[in-house]
Amino acid sequence: MMEVIRNVTCPICGTLCDDLEVTVDKNVVVDVKNACAVSEAKFLNFANPAHRNLKPLIRKNGALEEASMEEAVKKSAQILADSSYPILYGWSCTSCEAIRVGIELAEEVGGVIDNTSTVCHGPSILSIQNVGIPTCTLGQIRHRADLIVYWASDPYSAHPRHIERYTAFSEGRFQESEWEHYVARLRGILGKKRFNRASERVLMREVSVPPISGQKLPPEFETRRRKLIVVDVRKTRSAELADFFVQVEPNKDFELLQALRLLVRDDELEVDEVAGVPIGLLEDVADALVGCSFGVFFFGVGLTMSSGKLQNIDAAIALTKDLNYRTKFVIMPMRGHFNVAGANIVSTWQTGFPFAVDFSQGFPRYNPGETSVVDILSRNEADAGLVIASDPVSNFPRNAVQNLVKNPLIAIDPVVSPTTMMADVVFPCAFVGIEDEGTAYRMDRVPLPMKKVAEPPRGCLSDKEILQEILREVKRIKRKESES
Amino acid sequence: MPKIRVTLLSGRTIDQGTSKEYGKLSKEYRENVAVCEIDPDDLKELGLRENANVKVSTQCGSVVVVAKDSKRAPHPKIVYMPYGLWVNLIVEPETHGTGMPSFKGIPAEIEPALKEKVLTLPQLLKQTFGKDP
Numbered sequence: 001m002m003e004v005i006r007n008v009t010c011p012i013c014g015t016l017c018d019d020l021e022v023t024v025d026k027n028v029v030v031d032v033k034n035a036c037a038v039s040e041a042k043f044l045n046f047a048n049p050a051h052r053n054l055k056p057l058i059r060k061n062g063a064l065e066e067a068s069m070e071e072a073v074k075k076s077a078q079i080l081a082d083s084s085y086p087i088l089y090g091w092s093c094t095s096c097e098a099i100r101v102g103i104e105l106a107e108e109v110g111g112v113i114d115n116t117s118t119v120c121h122g123p124s125i126l127s128i129q130n131v132g133i134p135t136c137t138l139g140q141i142r143h144r145a146d147l148i149v150y151w152a153s154d155p156y157s158a159h160p161r162h163i164e165r166y167t168a169f170s171e172g173r174f175q176e177s178e179w180e181h182y183v184a185r186l187r188g189i190l191g192k193k194r195f196n197r198a199s200e201r202v203l204m205r206e207v208s209v210p211p212i213s214g215q216k217l218p219p220e221f222e223t224r225r226r227k228l229i230v231v232d233v234r235k236t237r238s239a240e241l242a243d244f245f246v247q248v249e250p251n252k253d254f255e256l257l258q259a260l261r262l263l264v265r266d267d268e269l270e271v272d273e274v275a276g277v278p279i280g281l282l283e284d285v286a287d288a289l290v291g292c293s294f295g296v297f298f299f300g301v302g303l304t305m306s307s308g309k310l311q312n313i314d315a316a317i318a319l320t321k322d323l324n325y326r327t328k329f330v331i332m333p334m335r336g337h338f339n340v341a342g343a344n345i346v347s348t349w350q351t352g353f354p355f356a357v358d359f360s361q362g363f364p365r366y367n368p369g370e371t372s373v374v375d376i377l378s379r380n381e382a383d384a385g386l387v388i389a390s391d392p393v394s395n396f397p398r399n400a401v402q403n404l405v406k407n408p409l410i411a412i413d414p415v416v417s418p419t420t421m422m423a424d425v426v427f428p429c430a431f432v433g434i435e436d437e438g439t440a441y442r443m444d445r446v447p448l449p450m451k452k453v454a455e456p457p458r459g460c461l462s463d464k465e466i467l468q469e470i471l472r473e474v475k476r477i478k479r480k481e482s483e484s
Numbered sequence: 485m486p487k488i489r490v491t492l493l494s495g496r497t498i499d500q501g502t503s504k505e506y507g508k509l510s511k512e513y514r515e516n517v518a519v520c521e522i523d524p525d526d527l528k529e530l531g532l533r534e535n536a537n538v539k540v541s542t543q544c545g546s547v548v549v550v551a552k553d554s555k556r557a558p559h560p561k562i563v564y565m566p567y568g569l570w571v572n573l574i575v576e577p578e579t580h581g582t583g584m585p586s587f588k589g590i591p592a593e594i595e596p597a598l599k600e601k602v603l604t605l606p607q608l609l610k611q612t613f614g615k616d617p
Contacts, residue, residue: 012501037498041505051507062616118583126582158496233493233589234559250491250562251589302495306589309582356583372583394508394569397577397585398545398612405613417508418569418609421617 002030008451010039011093011433014335014443015159015166022453029434029454036160046431047454051415053428054457064426069459073466076386076425077473079408081481083384085360086111087404089373090390090412092120092337095438095450098463099339099346102388103357105471108478112358112382113351114373115343116336116390123304124333125344125354126368127313134320136330137444138165143172147292149229151316152253152302153334156237162334163241167296168228178226182241217244217284227288231256232302246285249276251307256282257315261322264290290326297331335443338433342441377403386410386470388463389432393418412466427466430456436463485595486530490522490563492542492592494575500566509605517568518602521554522594526561532596539597540565542574542590548600563594569608 008020022043023031032043045051056072057064067075080086088106091099092115099115106113117125141148148167155162163169169179221227221243230242231253239245248256252275259274263286269279289295297320303312316331323329335341344354351357353366356373369375373392376382377400384407393401394417404422411423414435420426430436435456441447456462461469503512520540522530532538534553539546540563547570554564565571567587576586606617 038501038505041502045505045507048507051509064616114583119585119587122583154495157498157501160498160501234554234556234562234564236556237498247559250493302588304584305587307586309580309584368583369579369581372579374577374583374585375579378577378579391508393609393613395567395572397575398573399577400585401572402613405615415507418605418617421606421609422613422615 001025005451005453008453009433009440009448010035011338011431011440011450012036012039012042013159013338014341015162016338016440016442016448017161017165018448024453027454038160043434046414046434047457049457052457053413053416053420053426055428055459057423057426059424064423069461069469072425072427073469073473076410076427076470077477079384079410079425080105080109080111080386080470081474081477083109083111083408085376085382086384086386087373087376087382088113088386088388089115089392090388091115091343092117092340093389093432094339094463095432095436095440096339096342096346096447097438098388098432098467099343100350101464101467101471103347103350105467105474106357107359108471108474110360110362112356112360112371112373112376113347114356114371115340115347117340117344117355118368118372119374119395120301120336120340121304121333122355122368122372123310124299124313127310127317130310131314131317133317134324134330135332135444137446138442141296141330142166142170143174144294145296146175146225147227147229147288147295149231149289149295149297150238150242150334151231151297151299152233152306153298153300154232154236154238155298155334156241158300158336159334162298163228163238167298168226168241175226178224178228181224214281215278216281217288221288227292229285229288246277246281252276253303253306253312254308254315257312257319260286260289261315261319264319264322264326289323289329292327292329295323295327295329297329298334299331300334301336332444339440341443341445342439342447345441345445374400377401382407384408386412387419387423388412388467391417391419393422412463414460428457428460429466430460430462432463435460438464487593487595488526488529488561490526490561490592490594492540492571492574492590493562493564493588494567494571495564495588497566500568514602514604517566518549518570519552519566520549520594521552521556521564523557523560523562524553525558526563526594527551527553530594530596537597537600537602538594539600540574540592540594542576542592544576545574547571547573548597548602550602563592569605573608573612
C-alpha cells in the first residue's frame with residue numbers, strides 16, 4: 001500500500017529542506033515532491049543495488065572479498081588498536097548521534113578526528129574564531145532581507161532550493177518574492193533571443209542579448225523590492241537568476257572586498273578598476289549595500305578555496321561589520337553537506353574544537369595546518385584511516401590520497417565510491433535521512449530531525465551501530481592488552 | 485601542438501550533483517565529471533571542437549578529460565572542472581597552514597590530447613594508486 005510521508009528532511013545539502021513529501025510503496029520510494037533535482041535523484045536511486053555496498057568486504061591477497069559483519073568489526077578494531085596515529089575522517093553526511101560515537105572512538109584509539117569542513121569551510125571557521133560573525137537564522141533572512149548577495153557561491157548548483165526557500169524567491173512576512181519579476185524577465189530574454197535568432201537569419205549577423213552585467217547597475221535595479229546580486233569569477237547559473245552579476249578575477253576577491261570596505265566608509269579609490277571591476281560599478285554596489293534595510297552575504301567555498309583563504313573571510317566579515325555602522329547586515333557561509341554544521345557542533349561540544357581534533361596526547365588538541373587531515377597525510381604521518389560518509393579518495397589532492405590508501409583503510413559508506421574501492425575493510429550501512437533516523441544541523445545551526453522512510457537492505461546497520469561495534473571491540477582489545 | 489596557459493577552477497555543478505546519485509561508476513557520472521568547460525574562443529585557439537579530449541596539467545600532474553564548450557562564457561583563459569577524482573588529481577595540496585588545499589584558481593596548461601583516452605574511475609585508481617579497486 002502506498003504511504004505518503006510528509007515533512008521529510010532532505011539529506012543532501014546544508015539547506016536541509018524539511019518539506020519533502022515522499023511516497024513509498026512496499027519499501028520502494030516511488031515519488032518525491034518538493035525536492036530539488038539532486039534530492040530527487042537520491043531518493044529515486046538510493047536503493048539501486050548496482051551502486052550499493054550490500055555486504056561487508058575485507059581485502060585479501062589484494063582483492064576485496066565478502067566477509068561477515070563480525071569479521072569486519074574485528075579486523076577494523078585491530079587496525080585501529082594497532083595503529084599509533086590513525087585518522088578518522090568524514091562525518092558530514094551522517095547523524096550527530098553517529099558523530100558522537102566517532103569522537104569517543106577517536107579518543108579511545110588516540111587518533112585525529114577531522115570532518116569535511118577541513119576542505120570546505122574550515123578557513124571560514126578559523127576566520128570566525130579570529131573576528132566573530134554577525135549572523136542570524138535563515139528564517140530572519142526569509143522574512144526581512146531586502147538585499148541578498150551570493151559571493152563566490154552558486155546555490156543553483158550546490159544548494160538548489162536556497163533561493164526559493166530563504167532568499168529572493170521566498171515569500172516572507174515583510175518581504176515579497178521576486179519570482180514573478182524573474183519569470184517576466186526570463187520571458188523577455190527568451191523573446192529577445194527568439195527575435196535575435198530570426199534577425200540573425202535575416203541580417204546574417206549576430207545580435208546579442210542584453211547582459212545582466214555591465215559598467216553600472218541598471219536603472220530597474222532600484223525598482224526591485226528584494227534585490228539579488230551575485231559576485232563570482234564566472235557567470236554561473238545563479239548569476240543568471242540575479243538582478244546583477246559582478247565578475248571578479250580569480251584569486252582577487254580579497255582586493256574587491258577591501259575596496260568595498262573603503263567605499264562603504266566613504267573613502268576614495270584612486271584607481272580605475274579593482275579585480276577587473278570598474279570603480280563606477282563598485283560605487284553603485286557600495287551604495288546598494290549601504291542603502292538596503294537588511295542585507296545578507298552568503299559566501300561559498302570560492303572564497304575559502306582560492307588565494308587568501310581565511311583572509312578572504314576576514315575581509316568579508318569586516319565588510320559586514322563596517323556595513324552595520326550604516327545599516328543592518330549579516331553574513332553566513334553556505335555549508336555544503338547536510339550535516340557538516342552538525343559535525344562542527346558535535347565536535348565542539350564534545351572536545352572544545354570544531355574540526356581537526358588530535359587525541360594522540362590523550363587530550364584534545366587543535367591546530368589546523370598541523371592537525372588537519374590533508375596536512376597529516378601530506379606529511380605522511382598517519383598509519384591507518386577510518387573514513388565514514390565521505391569520499392576523500394575523490395576529493396583530496398593526489399599525494400594526500402596516496403598516503404591515505406597505502407595504509408590500512410576502513411570505509412563505512414552505503415554506496416560504492418573510489419574510497420570504498422581503495423579500502424581494506426568496507427562496511428555497508430543505512431542512508432541517514434532515508435533508511436535511518438538522526439539529527440542534523442542546518443547551515444544556520446538550527447537542528448532538525450532526519451526521518452526514516454524505508455528499511456535498509458538486509459544486514460545493513462546504521463553508522464552509529466557500526467561505530468559502536470568497532471568501539472566495543474577496540475575497548476575489548478585494549479583491556480586484553482592491559483591485562484596481559 | 486597548441487598549448488595555452490589558463491586558470492583552473494573546480495566546483496560543483498547540478499549535473500555532477502545529480503549524476504553522483506546514479507553511482508560514481510555510472511556512465512552519467514563520468515560524462516558529467518570527467519570534463520573541462522572551456523571558453524569557446526580558447527577552444528578555437530586550441531584548434532578543437534567540443535567533445536575532443538584535452539590534457540589539463542598543473543605542477544602536480546596531468547589528466548585527460550573531455551573538452552566542453554562553456555555555457556557560462558565569456559571567461560577567457562579560465563577553465564572549469566566539476567569536483568571529482570579527475571580534477572583532484574591535479575589540484576595543489578599546499579594548505580598554507582589552514583588545512584585547506586587550493587581547489588580553485590590554480591595555474592594550469594591545457595593542450596589537445598586527441599590520441600589519449602579518458603580513463604574510467606577504476607582505471608584511474610589503478611594507474612594512480614596501484615591498488616586493485
